Amino acid sequence: MALTSAFTSFNLPVKNVEQSKAFFTGLGFELNSQFPNTENSVAIVIGDNLQVMLSNHAIFNTLTEKETVDTSKYAQMTIALAFESREKVDEIVNTAISLGGKLHAEPEDHGLVYHWGFVDMDGHLWAINYMNMDETQGC
Numbered sequence: 001m002a003l004t005s006a007f008t009s010f011n012l013p014v015k016n017v018e019q020s021k022a023f024f025t026g027l028g029f030e031l032n033s034q035f036p037n038t039e040n041s042v043a044i045v046i047g048d049n050l051q052v053m054l055s056n057h058a059i060f061n062t063l064t065e066k067e068t069v070d071t072s073k074y075a076q077m078t079i080a081l082a083f084e085s086r087e088k089v090d091e092i093v094n095t096a097i098s099l100g101g102k103l104h105a106e107p108e109d110h111g112l113v114y115h116w117g118f119v120d121m122d123g124h125l126w127a128i129n130y131m132n133m134d135e136t137q138g139c
Helices: 017-027 086-098
Strands: 008-014 041-047 050-056 078-083 102-109 113-119 125-131
Touching (some): 086 102
16 A cells, blocks of 8 residues: 555645635635644635645744745745636635735646646745646546
């Protein structure tokens, strides 16, 4: 049997937890009430059994001995999420821009996958996708 995680949480450093919380709840994500919601960190549910923990730099730095990446110069990772339609992808990216995010690239339509992305206020890259499962059935 393959190894799988029952629950996944990843941590991202943010400059201002309250601003980041407003940004992600403005996109439509919800807070995870099972985790503390403080001025230092907040847990945002982004999928079934999946959350992102947004922590200020002081808290984040207690999790690692490595230097935090300067997201104005470097990309550490891209967070890729899939949604139910192209329209939902467009809605999410347009809302992210209206809430202070930046456009990452122009939308791309690859037939099976429609992709668009944004950069949040802390420079983290978010790839928002629609996967046309009807098209994949013929592959």
